[in-house]
Amino acid sequence: MGVIETAGLTKRYPRVTALDSLDVSVGEGVTGLVGANGAGKSTLIKILLGLVPATEGTARVLDLDVATDGGRIRSLVGYMPEHDCLPADVSASDLVVHLGQMSGLPYAASRERAADVLRHVGLAEERYRPIGGYSTGMKQRVKLAQALVHHPHLVFLDEPTNGLDPAARDDMLSLVRKIGSEFGIAVLVTSHLLGELERISDHVVVLDSGRLLQSSATTDFMHATGTLVVEVDGRHDADRLLGQALVAAGLRASPNGRLVEVEVADETTYDVVRDLTADLGLGLVRMQERHHRIEDVFREGGAGSVQPV
Template identity: 70%
Template sequence: MTVIQTRVLTKRYGGSKVAALDSLSIDVGEGVTGVVGANGAGKSTLIKILLGLLSPTSGDATVLGHDIRTEGEAIRTAVGYMPEHDCLPPDMRAIDFVVHMGRVSGLPPAAARERAADVLRHVGLAEERYRLMGGYSTGMKQRAKLAQALVHDPRLVMLDEPTNGLDPAAREDMLALVRRIGHDFGIPVLVTSHLLGELERISDHVVVLDAGHLLRSEATTAFTADTGHVLVEVLGEDAQSRMGQALAARGVAWQPRGQLLEIDPADAPPDALRDIVRDLAAELGLGLVRIQPQTGRLEDVFREEVPA
């Protein structure tokens, strides 16, 4: 089921010739959809347009079947939104804030309080819900923002940089929550990030933006599929260069990939290639750490498709 659809969506600010979004056409379905791109790629602009908070310069889009130009209020009623920047009133308790946001979304008082307690427990703030949010850590503030996005039982959730400013442990917890929303709760999620590895791990579908342009929009498995190449890691003095020279002498082409050697197995059958690498490592006195198939990564999209 398609929950978001855009067609040649374009946004220019003022008289600028540079577009924040340029002819963007995507379809977003159920599960977790990640929108990845550097700062300024158009991620936040896209979310604000989809919520009816910004008007596009041209093009069209629908969210849950609602037109962004004429049905913004209906969209915001049905969607849970977690903004990127800190927007929490420091002199309010989390429980009161989330109850208030539930009431704003149309819940009656008793239902709003019950839902607020539930979502604060789900995001890990059950014990801290009566504390003033001004004393919260960054991770707790992000959890409170997520709770208010969920309190009214939305049909779609949009999360703008939910891991922004988090330490590694808090980042892992937030990513687990995002995946749980999309899969355990069954609520479609649109989540943005400038960190490629995050979305690669939690998303079912990834949209890659660069300076407002769409680079790719595909299932995550299409990005991370086996490339057919082999990665080799060896240890020892000048290990990469020595192994590379030995492989070239055997007619096996290679190229460096960080500290690894990337080999095209077209030059030798897989079994023969493993034997060649093993024997060369032994002859050169190198430690053979691993031989493994190379899978694609989101960062490859930027290396291959974004002009230098």
């Protein structure tokens, strides 16, 4: 039994079907949930938390039925919402302690756990300040801390990098990865930035208009395509010159922007690229296999707009 299991899960509203016969299994580690706006991600999380009833089908979280065990599920699951919902005049410490108590922890245990998780998310020195004076990154860390305070078996993280600058985004992604790999807590994380999910997820679930487009290990998305990406420098038309030389040598190659894409015929292809680059007096900047990415699934499946980086 997986951490999350759905079978024929369907949610219909008067004018739209948010989820359409969804069959998905989520295991341990970090699972990325990706899809364009309206793909059904938020609806799925609400159903899994027992907050919204499904129209048809079933879903189980931690082997509990969402239709009958919603309260028990919520006591075992942490949830980090996407939008800012923090009281400005309360300190991070007081808020996390309070939410720990609401989750069933005694006061002393809640204070101890709050101090621990706030330290883990990098707010040890700032935890007594009112949240209203926090930066966006600090507020995201508070939301993450409250999701962890009650020793959950599973956490739902909804767009945890929303609004963060690149450095803060990298820090948050490291924390998410740490939760799944070091803390041993299963993670379901949503993001519209596909590159983020490729970096931190063990498994990726792709939704499109309420339907399951693909559910695979992240490594399955990233398999080699049989194409080399070659970057050279030395003159403004270096890519064109190399492409022509490779075609003349019997390889299938074509310039693509500043790069040259070369179909790998056999193991000698690498040597041919290297030797021709040297013969032309060009510098070989990089030569690597192109891999499929998560965005390729959207491109092939015709899904809505998501951002690859």
